[in-house]
Amino acid sequence: MQLFRHANSIYGGSDVIIGASYDLLLWFAAAGAAFILMHAVFKAVTKTGERASH
Amino acid sequence: MSTPDITRPDPAPTGRVLRHKLIDRIYHWLMALSVLILMATAFLPILGWKFEWLDLHWITGVVLTLAVLFHIIRAVCWQDIWAMFLGGQDLRDITGGGKPGKYTPAQKLYHLGVSLLILAAIGTGLLMLLKIDTPWWRRDPYWFSDTQWGVIYAIHGFGAMALITMVMIHIYFALRPDEWRLTRSMFRGWMTSKEYLDHHDPKRWKAKEDA
Secondary structure, eight states: OOSEEEEEOTTTOOEEEEEEOTTHHHHHHHHHHHHHHHHHHHHHHHHHHHHHHO | OOOOOOOSSSOOTTOEEEOSOHHHHHHHHHHHHHHHHHHHHHHHHHTTOOOOOHHHHHHHHHHHHHHHHHHHHHHHHTSOGGGGSOOHHHHHHHHHOOOOSSSOHHHHHHHHHHHHHHHHHHHHHHHHGGGSOOSSOOOOGGGSOHHHHHHHHHHHHHHHHHHHHHHHHHHHHHHSGGGHHHHHHHHHSEEEHHHHHHHSOTTTOOOOBOO
């Protein structure tokens, strides 16, 4: 997985960063989905625990 | 006519307290619409949906910039800006389970994160306007070196992509039934007195009754 997009500079052919890698798009979306899933599971489990204790 | 005292321990549960004024709700939804348009015009072309995205993107970016500027001025001059800052009491709430003021520590932390990401995207986005022709100026990409432009584009890209995560989380909480009172208040402005007393400390958020 790359963090940056690279290209050759028009002035000298050296490798320069031209921006963030688009590969990260999926990872950021996955991070959001993972947080949502973990929170939903946590809330469901703690709610079940509260019901059981009553 | 004086405002009824709704901070007493056992108010009538039929009352409503004002959480968000109309102007703040308009700002919120304008910002939401702007961010969604900006994300769509940024990421859909990357995902393969080709269309003329640039004009819509930068014009929406300018609208978002003006909206955020308005929000900052309003928060500093007319609102209790400290209600959104994390403080020692928030840490005590987390460890001790006390009721929050208007905003929970998690909401304040989220606001801080989104603010940093949006300000980074706006700051770099305004610089990127130098690379396009607009009605007000001609493009001049020579303000920065290749390397500097690369850093500017990278910050813009990281900020924008991190906003995907934040928007997903925000929509998730807005749709959760146990948070519905907050979502409703962003549509209609109010929450019930019971919700107010159940979830907030009236000493730390002295809400007014919804007119």
